[in-house]
Amino acid sequence: MLTILTAAVGATEYRRQQRVCTQISVAIEHEGAESFVGEREIRGLLQQREKSIIGLPLNALELKQLEHRVLSNPYVERVNIYYDLEGKVHVAVQQSRPVARLIHSKLPDAYVSTTGKLLPLSGRHTARVMLVGGELVPKLIKGNWTQDSISIQLLSLAKYIEQDDFWRAQIAQMDINQQGEVVLHPQVGRQTIKFGKPDQISEKFDKLKLFYQQILPRKGWNHYTKVNLTYENQIVCD
Template identity: 35%
Template sequence: MFKRLRLKKGVKVVMAALVLVSVIGFTENKQSGDTCKDIVIRIDNQYDNYFISESDVLSLMTAAGAHVVKGASFRDLNLKEIEERVKSDRFIKKAEIYKDLKGNMLVNIDLRRPFARIVQSNGPDAYIATDGAILPVSDKFSARVVLITGKYAGQLVKNDLMATDEGKKIYGMLRFINNDKFWKAQIAQIDIDKKLNMTLYPQVTKQYVEFGQPYDLEEKFKKLTIFYKQILPKKGWNTYERVNLMYEGQIIAE
């Protein structure tokens, strides 16, 4: 009887010790999870656009050091507010911020990718992103993209392209070129006048292309393909100075 009582008492002591260890471990884990131990920034940059670095993201998160994030309690941190500060940079398309079980703050960033650059004679340059957003130029990095010039260029910097009917037409033209490897490599500059008539300037050959307004894109580029692949090889690459695609069913070369 005495041994049985001692055995039960020993079991109770062991159970109490296990409970105490569990409580201590839970408390430590809870405390570590309540505090931002570290900030892990992941930038999805598959196109090698180096406009935004990890230090830039950290500066946005802390409002250039005005707010403490690392070491602060998650109870005092508004993750949505921090996300909005990060997304205030036009080069950042998407930002997701959350904490893991170890008490780290995870920051996932998707960048916008420029595919055209607006060049102005009486104002600052700007980029056009693949989603139509207008982005500022940067001292850190310069993207090699098609140049947009002409009297209409100044209108393009006022709104994102998808905000206006004219912008949507220009966006469609840029997207068509960007999605075709040949035209993306061939076209260096697009000059746009006030009526949205476009003149294309190639990378290699000397002739310019009077494209007209950005409609019937497939038909016009089909004619331009015939000019480059069938006419120029026979007549000579520098024979013509001007190509006109504005008339239906015709290619005018002079």
């Protein structure tokens, strides 16, 4: 019995070693008309030593190296590559998702993703996200959004706006000065909104919502030109 079992295990291992890659299956999260990366681009990166992996023995595939190649596409946030018993290689891709677009007259525009990753613009798709301008943009375009304290706060602010249907539709742009203070520009209405430092985010937006729900209906959308949210428990309108 031991001899038979040993022979069976050996045969199974031999067949495993002889299996080759027969097919590549690419699954891209949220792939569609608004995708920054498509299956064609991913397949183009799936080469090992400049050759297609189809036909190569599965045990010769350098999966981590292939994942690094796919991650070289800036719009790929995460990737997981594995193969099954039939020889099919599966590639599961999670795209980077922009929350804001950094704009500056002297620098190329760039996106920042939900994880703080800076992304170049894409010829494949233009994301409809909030614009970020102002004096601090050159530093933001070249900086690290996951380590700098102001950038971390600004990313939290951008994500808060992006995750709320009303604010995502209403806030068109935020400008940031050298001190990291924020001014918001709405889609509807001619007010500039002084947000101040990107802190106490939910509290400040609660006050701004009160302005839209209770003050503007009485005074009219174009009655005020400035709204200041920086004072505690107050809304100052001019």
